[in-house]
Amino acid sequence: MQVNSRSAVQMFYRSVYNNTHGLLKKRMRELVPVKQALLRDVRKRYGAKEVCKVTVDQAIGGMRNVFGLFYDASLLDAKTGITMRDYNIPELQEYLQKAENGHEPLPEALFWLLCTGDFPSEQEFADVQQEWKQRGQLDSETQKFILSLPKAAHPMTMLSQTLLFLQKDSQFQQVYDQGKVSKPQYWEYFYEDAMDLLAKIPRVAALIYRHKYKNGEIISADDNLDWAGNYAHMLGYNKFEVRECLRGYLSIHADHEGGNVSAHTTHLVGSALADPYLSYSAGVNGLAGPLHGLANQEVLKWLLEMREELGENISNEKIQDYVLTTIREGKVIPGYGHAVLRYTDPRFIHQKDFAARHIKDDPLVDLVRQCYHVIPPVLKTIGKIQNPWPNVDAHSGVLLYHYGMREFQYYTVVFAVSRALGCMANLIWSRAFGLPIERPGSITMRWIEEKFGENQNIK
Numbered sequence: 057m058q059v060n061s062r063s064a065v066q067m068f069y070r071s072v073y074n075n076t077h078g079l080l081k082k083r084m085r086e087l088v089p090v091k092q093a094l095l096r097d098v099r100k101r102y103g104a105k106e107v108c109k110v111t112v113d114q115a116i117g118g119m120r121n122v123f124g125l126f127y128d129a130s131l132l133d134a135k136t137g138i139t140m141r142d143y144n145i146p147e148l149q150e151y152l153q154k155a156e157n158g159h160e161p162l163p164e165a166l167f168w169l170l171c172t173g174d175f176p177s178e179q180e181f182a183d184v185q186q187e188w189k190q191r192g193q194l195d196s197e198t199q200k201f202i203l204s205l206p207k208a209a210h211p212m213t214m215l216s217q218t219l220l221f222l223q224k225d226s227q228f229q230q231v232y233d234q235g236k237v238s239k240p241q242y243w244e245y246f247y248e249d250a251m252d253l254l255a256k257i258p259r260v261a262a263l264i265y266r267h268k269y270k271n272g273e274i275i276s277a278d279d280n281l282d283w284a285g286n287y288a289h290m291l292g293y294n295k296f297e298v299r300e301c302l303r304g305y306l307s308i309h310a311d312h313e314g315g316n317v318s319a320h321t322t323h324l325v326g327s328a329l330a331d332p333y334l335s336y337s338a339g340v341n342g343l344a345g346p347l348h349g350l351a352n353q354e355v356l357k358w359l360l361e362m363r364e365e366l367g368e369n370i371s372n373e374k375i376q377d378y379v380l381t382t383i384r385e386g387k388v389i390p391g392y393g394h395a396v397l398r399y400t401d402p403r404f405i406h407q408k409d410f411a412a413r414h415i416k417d418d419p420l421v422d423l424v425r426q427c428y429h430v431i432p433p434v435l436k437t438i439g440k441i442q443n444p445w446p447n448v449d450a451h452s453g454v455l456l457y458h459y460g461m462r463e464f465q466y467y468t469v470v471f472a473v474s475r476a477l478g479c480m481a482n483l484i485w486s487r488a489f490g491l492p493i494e495r496p497g498s499i500t501m502r503w504i505e506e507k508f509g510e511n512q513n514i515k
C-alpha cells in the first residue's frame with residue numbers, strides 16, 4: 057500500500073473495515089433504494105395534497121403547527137408524546153437491547169432502529185457497538201485541542217468547537233472538495249461521518265468534563281463497556297446505577313421529530329450539504345439555548361435557589377408563591393411548558409419512574425416530584441401558557457445531581473450526546489432521499505398589509 061498522508065491511511069483502514077464489518081451500512085444499502093422508491097411513490101400519489109394552511113399568526117409566532125418539514129424517524133403527538141419509528145418510550149424501553157441485569161434501553165440499538173425502522177438482532181446490535189468502539193479513538197491532536205480550551209467557556213461551547221475541530225476528518229468534505237462524489241453517493245459519506253461522530257462524541261464530551269471540572273485528569277475508555285456505560289465511566293461515574301441512568305437518558309433524548317431547534321438546525325445546515333460535523337455543531341448551538349436543551353441546567357439552578365431561599369421541607373403554598381414570583385419577574389419556569397406537547401412529557405415520566413425505582417430519600421428528587429403536583433395548577437391560572445405540564449428537562453438534571461454530578465452547566469452536553477443519534481440518522485436519510493436545500497419563504501409587515509389590508513397601496 058502506498059500512502060502519503062494520514063487521511064489516506066484512515067481511508068484505507070476504513071475501506072478494509074467496511075468490507076469486514078458494518079452490518080448497519082449493509083442494511084442501509086439494501087434499504088435506501090427501497091425507501092427512495094417508496095418516497096417517489098408517495099410524492100406521485102400525494103404530492104399535490106395540502107398538508108396545512110398557514111396564517112399570519114403562525115408565520116409571526118414561530119410556525120406552530122405548520123407542517124413544512126419531512127423527517128421520517130420520529131413523530132411527536134401533542135397528547136401522547138414522542139414515537140421513534142412508531143414506538144413510544146415504554147415500548148422502546150421494553151424492546152430495545154439492554155445491558156446484563158439492566159432495564160434501560162441501549163442507544164446503539166436505538167440508532168439501528170432510527171436508521172432502519174427495525175429492532176436489531178443481537179448480532180446487528182453487537183456490530184454497531186463494536187464499530188463505535190473501533191471508530192471512537194480520539195487522536196492526540198483532538199485531545200490537545202480540548203485540553204487547550206479556555207476553562208471559562210461553557211461546556212456546550214466547548215462541544216460545539218470540538219465538533220468543528222473534528223470537521224477536518226470529514227470524509228464527505230474531503231471527497232466533495234476533490235470533486236470525487238456524485239449525488240447518489242452523498243449518503244454513504246454522510247453515513248461514514250455520522251458513525252465517526254457518534255463513536256467519538258461520548259469521548260469528546262467526557263474529556264470536556266474532565267478538562268473543565270477535574271483538572272484534565274483523563275479516564276481512558278473501557279472497551280468492555282457499552283457506549284453509554286463507557287461514557288459514564290469516562291466521566292468518572294462507575295456505579296452500575298449511573299450507567300443505567302445514562303443508558304436511559306441517552307436513549308430517551310435521542311429524537312423529538314424534526315421541528316425542535318436542535319434537530320431542525322442540524323437538518324437545515326445539512327441541507328446546504330454542510331457535512332455532519334458542521335451541521336451538528338450548529339444543532340448543538342441551538343440546543344444550548346435556555347428555552348431548549350439548556351433548560352435542564354436552568355431547572356437545577358431554579359430548584360437550588362428556591363431551596364436556598366425557602367429552606368428544606370417547602371410547603372406547597374410556598375412553591376406556588378415562588379412560581380408566581382418567578383413569573384412576575386418576567387422569567388419562565390424552566391422544565392415546564394412545551395411548544396407542541398399538551399400533557400406531561402412521557403420522557404419526564406420515564407425519569408420519574410427511574411427515580412422511584414432507584415433513588416430513596418433524596419430531598420431534591422422529592423422536590424421535583426412535589427413540583428410536578430404543585431406547579432401545573434399554578435401555571436394553568438396564568439392563562440396564556442399553552443402547556444402547564446413538565447417536559448423532560450424538569451427531571452433529567454436532578455438524576456445527574458443525585459449521582460454526584462453537581463456541575464449543572466454540563467447537563468446539556470449529556471443531552472447533546474443523545475440528540476446526536478437522532479440528528480445523525482436524519483442527516484443520513486436526508487442525503488439518501490436526495491432532499492434539496494431548505495429554503496422557506498419569509499414575509500414582511502408591508503407584504504402582510506398589502507396582501508390583506510384594506511389600503512392595498514400602504515407604504
Ligand SMILES: CC(=O)SCCNC(=O)CCNC(=O)[C@H](O)C(C)(C)COP(=O)(O)OP(=O)(O)OC[C@H]1O[C@@H](n2cnc3c(N)ncnc32)[C@H](O)[C@@H]1OP(=O)(O)O
Nearest residue numbers: 347348349351388389390391392393394395440441442447
Ligand atoms: C427539550 C426541550 O427543549 S423541552 C423545553 C425546554 N424549555 C423550558 O422548559 C423553558 C420553559 N418553557 C418555555 O419557555 C416554553 O414553554 C417553551 C419555550 C418550551 C415553549 O414556548 P411556546 O410554544 O411559546 O409556549 P406557549 O405558547 O405556551 O407560550 C405562551 C406564553 O406563555 C409563556 N410560557 C410558556 N411556558 C412558560 C413557563 N414554563 N413559564 C412561564 N411562562 C411560560 C411564554 O413565555 C409565552 O409568554 P408571552 O406570550 O408573554 O411571550
Ligand SMILES: O=C([O-])CC(=O)C(=O)O
Nearest residue numbers: 312315316317395396447
Ligand atoms: O420538541 C421540542 O420542541 C423540544 C423538545 O422537547 C426536544 O427537542 O426534545
